Amino acid sequence: MKLKYIPMILLGTSLTGMTSCNDFLDVVPESSITPETFFGAEADLAAYSINLYNFTSIGNGSYGISVFGYDNATDNQAATGYSSRWVPGEWKVGSSVTSSDWDFANIRHCNYFFDKVLPKYEAKSITGSDANIRHYIGEMYVLRAYNYFNMLQNIGDCPIVETALPDVEETLIEASKRRPRNKVARFILDDLSKAIDLLQESGPGGKNRVTKDVAYLLRSRVALYEATWEKYHAGTAFVPGGQGWPGSDSEGYNAQTEIQYFLQEAMKSAKVVGDKLVNNLVENTDAPEGMNAAFASLNPYYTMFCDQDMNGYSEVLMWKAFNESKSVTHNIQMQLENNGGGSGYTRGLVNAYLMRNGLPIYAAGSGYDPEWEKQGVKATLQDRDSRIQQFTKKDGDIDDYNADGTFNEINLSWTVKGNSETRMVTGYAIKKGKHYDSYMQTLHHKGTSGSIVFRGTEALLNYMEASYELNGNIDNTAANYWRALRRRAKVDEDFNKTIAATNMTEEAKGDFGAYSHGQLIDATLYNIRRERRCEFIAEGMRWADLKRWRACDQVKNYIIEGMRYWGSVYEGTWTNAAGENLAIVSVEDGKGNMSSESISGVYIRPYQISKVNNSAFNGYNFISAHYLNPLPQIVFRQTASGDQTDLNTSVIYQNPGWPKVAGEGPTN
Numbered sequence: 001m002k003l004k005y006i007p008m009i010l011l012g013t014s015l016t017g018m019t020s021c022n023d024f025l026d027v028v029p030e031s032s033i034t035p036e037t038f039f040g041a042e043a044d045l046a047a048y049s050i051n052l053y054n055f056t057s058i059g060n061g062s063y064g065i066s067v068f069g070y071d072n073a074t075d076n077q078a079a080t081g082y083s084s085r086w087v088p089g090e091w092k093v094g095s096s097v098t099s100s101d102w103d104f105a106n107i108r109h110c111n112y113f114f115d116k117v118l119p120k121y122e123a124k125s126i127t128g129s130d131a132n133i134r135h136y137i138g139e140m141y142v143l144r145a146y147n148y149f150n151m152l153q154n155i156g157d158c159p160i161v162e163t164a165l166p167d168v169e170e171t172l173i174e175a176s177k178r179r180p181r182n183k184v185a186r187f188i189l190d191d192l193s194k195a196i197d198l199l200q201e202s203g204p205g206g207k208n209r210v211t212k213d214v215a216y217l218l219r220s221r222v223a224l225y226e227a228t229w230e231k232y233h234a235g236t237a238f239v240p241g242g243q244g245w246p247g248s249d250s251e252g253y254n255a256q257t258e259i260q261y262f263l264q265e266a267m268k269s270a271k272v273v274g275d276k277l278v279n280n281l282v283e284n285t286d287a288p289e290g291m292n293a294a295f296a297s298l299n300p301y302y303t304m305f306c307d308q309d310m311n312g313y314s315e316v317l318m319w320k321a322f323n324e325s326k327s328v329t330h331n332i333q334m335q336l337e338n339n340g341g342g343s344g345y346t347r348g349l350v351n352a353y354l355m356r357n358g359l360p361i362y363a364a365g366s367g368y369d370p371e372w373e374k375q376g377v378k379a380t381l382q383d384r385d386s387r388i389q390q391f392t393k394k395d396g397d398i399d400d401y402n403a404d405g406t407f408n409e410i411n412l413s414w415t416v417k418g419n420s421e422t423r424m425v426t427g428y429a430i431k432k433g434k435h436y437d438s439y440m441q442t443l444h445h446k447g448t449s450g451s452i453v454f455r456g457t458e459a460l461l462n463y464m465e466a467s468y469e470l471n472g473n474i475d476n477t478a479a480n481y482w483r484a485l486r487r488r489a490k491v492d493e494d495f496n497k498t499i500a501a502t503n504m505t506e507e508a509k510g511d512f513g514a515y516s517h518g519q520l521i522d523a524t525l526y527n528i529r530r531e532r533r534c535e536f537i538a539e540g541m542r543w544a545d546l547k548r549w550r551a552c553d554q555v556k557n558y559i560i561e562g563m564r565y566w567g568s569v570y571e572g573t574w575t576n577a578a579g580e581n582l583a584i585v586s587v588e589d590g591k592g593n594m595s596s597e598s599i600s601g602v603y604i605r606p607y608q609i610s611k612v613n614n615s616a617f618n619g620y621n622f623i624s625a626h627y628l629n630p631l632p633q634i635v636f637r638q639t640a641s642g643d644q645t646d647l648n649t650s651v652i653y654q655n656p657g658w659p660k661v662a663g664e665g666p667t668n
Helices: 042-050 105-122 130-155 169-175 181-198 212-232 255-277 332-338 347-352 370-375 386-390 438-442 457-471 476-488 495-501 523-535 542-548 633-638
Strands: 077-079 316-320 343-345 398-401 407-409 451-455 556-558
Touching (some): 042 130, 212 255, 212 316, 212 542, 451 457, 476 523, 495 523
């Protein structure tokens, strides 16, 4: 048999040498286990499943701001360098499976588990608590669903594989055939339904492991994603049977039926979690600082994102724990201490936040004064939604504490100094996740603040959106959810007041989500999307939302902007020890660190600081092929017929607009 087919679907079956990452639960399986002796006890199942946990979270030993920077390369956040997703032609087809999205490793491990465990469970040959055994089987259904959902978001149509396949060429090639994305999404929902039947409300490992509510929340996320993807990409090559769709069999796809089904499922699953939380959201005390030196004055809504123990927060359904004694730490707190972590909120995001009276900043009677931008970040954010105030570093905010009890203030000069890991890219620096413990802040890799994996608040937003997309109105449940979120954000609860004052042309200036398929959406749907954008600030949800909304068609020469520098209180005040200005304009040779007022205007434009090797100087541009990632060339070669030189004979098709040859970019 040809072992070169292994990267496609099949991966090694040996469990020898398997070790636990200990990120979620301190369970270490034996290093010498074999398939014949394993899976005989409850502890075996627990150890196997924990080793497959690959949920998005802060990474061990990571530099930069990790999970809080996952919204970079969107209209919400910007890194020091631009992403090729916004530069047509620079994103190329890869050559190998390595680091591609055609990766069935974890799915294959899940299938191997089911192949071995389900017969043993039916035969009652696994020792231990029946409830716990069922729970761990449920975990594996969640893990398979999670990995399939990642693939669905990245590449769309996927093979559906439910068993660990043998290394037989013909079998592997047949199993590699892609299925329509709606079938994949339905398969994922089915897995999550199975998980819900098996999981406990609070199982072994508590909130450090998967629970029933995690499965409900993920199920609502998947259903909403697929429903809105199919609605807004309808009739295109990105849905089964659409014009130019590369598949050959849409398997009876009916858009209206599928969209309705997924919206209904999103509502049902979201409501289970949402109803538990709507009257039990974590309190926002609206304190200027989320913490203080003695940790005696805490704002729970702030500390929920940086606490070392997140078990007590109602919204946290699952979180990742860190422990220095077990050498499980990160570097996030050092980056969040006094610099920008190589990221920054965009002016478009900041301007989306309402005034506390519920009005957009441009609306008559809002109270917002554009002159505040000249006075600095703190002044710009005054009287605004508490979320942008809480999670943005501002003039006068506490940076770190000294041994004598005094403290240093945030140093906004990091806007023009530092490297790709430390710079405040836009001047609006991320504060979400910053803990005030000096030990974590001053030492590399000593961070032990937790990392939220699933936050139940998403269920409220998923329900609000799904219900409006399905029924075209705000039902009582959605209205109740929406008022609760606004109340916690210290914004007037009357969302109808906001809707009436919304000018979509104004909103479109800084929000890609104001559009779907190149057209402005209605003000009610927009404000539901706005609420989602504002609640999930720096939580890594934005790119997935933009893709499913088809919200990038209109992006052409879009310039990312940050805070006002020219003509503000900051101009000329950031100096070094010798009194020399740290802000340098040198666009042509790439030696500057500030965009030119004569070229870019008064706001920081991070991608107009230098013209050197900078294809994004004139702004973001988007082509539709970038809604999905390309499959690598090796996938087509491995599944081609004959001597495998003709890639077009492969049983696998490429994603719309992408070629099959490595090193080539897409057509539109």
